[in-house]
Amino acid sequence: MAGAPTAPVNAAPPEDVAEVRFDAALEAEIGRILSRYPTTQAALLPVLWCCQERWGWISPGITRAVARRLGLSPASVEGVLTFYTMYHREPPGRYALQVCTTLSCQLCGAADLAGHLQRRLGIGFGETTADGRFTLIDVQCLGACGEGPVIQINNDYYTALTAQRLDELLDRLE
Amino acid sequence: MEPILLRARGTKDSRSIAAYRAAGGYRAIAKALAMEPSAVIAEVRSAGLRGRGGAGFPTGVKWGFVPKDSPKAKYLICNADESEPGTFKDREIIHVDPHMVIEGIVIASHAIGANAAYIYIRGEFHAEALMLQAAIDEAAAAGMIGHDILGSGFSLEVHVHRGAGAYICGEETALIESIEGKRGLPRLKPPFPAVVGLFGCPTVVNNVETLACVPHIIERGAAWFAAIGTERSKGPKLFSVSGHVNRPGVYELPMGTPFREIIYEVCGGIRGGRALKAFIPGGSSCPVLPADKVDVGSDFESVAAAGSMLGSGGLIVMDDTVDMVWALDNILTFYAHESCGQCTPCREGSDWALDVVRRIRRGFGRPEDIETLERIARYASQGMTICPFGDAFSEPIKSFLKHFGHEFSAAIATARPLPDPKTPVLPLHSGSGWHGNY
Secondary structure, X not given: OOOOOOOOOOOOOHHHHOOOOOOHHHHHHHHHHHOOOOOOHHHHHHHHHHHHXXXXXXXXXXXXXXXXXXXXXXXHHXXXXXXXXXXXXXXXXXXXXXXXXXXXXXXXXXXXXXXXXXHHHOOOOOOEXXXXXXXXXXXXXXXXXHHOOOEEEOOEEEOOOOHHHHHHHHHHOO | OOOOOXXXXXXXXOOOHHHHHHOOOOHHHHHHHOOOHHHHHHHHHHHOOEOOOOOOOEHHHHHHOOOOOXXXXXEEEEEEOOXXXXXXXXXXXXXXXHHHHHHHHHHHHHHHOOOEEEEXXXXXXXXXXXXXXXXXXXXXXXXXXXXXXXXXXXXXEEEEEEOOOOHHHHOHXXXXXXXXXXXXXXXXXXXXXXXXXXXXXXXEEEEHHHHHHHHHHHHHOHHHHHOOEXXXXXXXXXXXXXXXXXXXXXXXXXXXXXXXHHHHHHOOOEHHHXXXXXXXXXXXXXXXXXXXXXXXXXXXXXXXXXXXOOOOOEEEEEEOOOOHHHHHHHHHHHHHHHOOOOOHHHHHHHHHHHHHHHHHHOOOOOOOHHHHHHHHHHHHOOOOOOOOHHHHHHHHHHHHHHHHHHHHHHHHHOOOOOOOOOOOOOOOOOOOOXXXXX
């Protein structure tokens, strides 16, 4: 909880990523990734991570560009993309609030916290606030069960939360 | 017991190589590299180290399955995909002492003849992936990773590979598929990964905690390690305790410590002074046990004799306020969400069982529901699916019905008839039908 608040993600608008080209910096990163594996396909997950870091989400245009770059069919990249839950296939809000809903967090009050969030933000799970600030996502076990309830905001874990602490936290996120 | 795996907890900059070396770290590498690989394997085998990821398979035996005469490359994979609900010990090791894991990786790679190792870490653990990468960079700069380590002629590269959100990738063959850039669908075994694994080559997959034990075994000897714990469950174990206890967290204890001691002494008892109702000893896929089993010892054999599994040591504690129909609903929501969809009994069974349990919980249970649940569990477990995921959601069903079946029966007995018996109770998945109705 201490330290700098979570940095926002500024997802690229869909029209900007309808088609993409990888610039020199991204190409250099892809080259470093490829050097770690004996096959090109093994670079797929890390390359998708790089793209999500750059654009905030994986658009169909990005999917096609990754497929071209790695010599894979767009369909197979799509298949991998949709298997994993962490790649965003729509542009998320600046802060993705990922609420753990699994047993240990629930035993420690995750449902109350989730209800509080829904009321405060006026949205349900899977939705983004109209100002593009918050996306609310229900997730399965985050692996920090001893400090429940746990919410992951973008990459950062926030643990042992109460409604009051969560409100203070959200007030700091713009 | 002196802390071993978590000895650095509370020390300043414990993740740095300087702190690790000050505590005696990286001494085992030189010793191991001076030993024949077969001698390293023999030492680990005689220490009695068993896999800490959940299956409890003897680590030295697993290493011994790698063919010595194969012309192919060999790989070591460190499984840091920690995703079993109730388990958070590997994250603690990474937070406290990542170099201990790196040292274990180097020694294990030497033992099996691997020149490349991957750490597969769940995508959510972004901070932990950075911690591991920082440790790898420090270790490489110190000559503990890389070309010709300590002049031994042995070379090793270590890479971090992030997952992207899929519980099933903790299963070793799904993990291998995931590194290869595919959907995480488990493979049929045999062939086992030790023969045909990553990129078609012999591969050993070991859990973070397992690998963290290895430097200590090499440095202090198999006999020292084997003296901790019970006769067949040797060494220290990290227990992740969560739920209704006063002091949840990760605790390092000798295997065999009774659950009563863990819950009431180590963790300070049940929150609010309430009574214990049930506990799950090893992560949510292990059978639930009622409070009267609390004197069972936390070793592989004792827990199995009591009708459950030690699993990953993820102890979930529930007090007397918990509605067990609700708890099973929650557990099945997880498994229905995470089934990879490859095998019909698991893909359909996990959704179906969840549908039935939710119906019971909402007051629309039917007399035949208990038998339906038992049938689903029977046909999805014990070898009916490619990987043990079928068992992972069937064991909770069987054990909840066995120990707390009266709560399900009571809910069914007071159920209202459905307004229209054909009305589906779907949608099932979290994300679509989730209204905070807990």
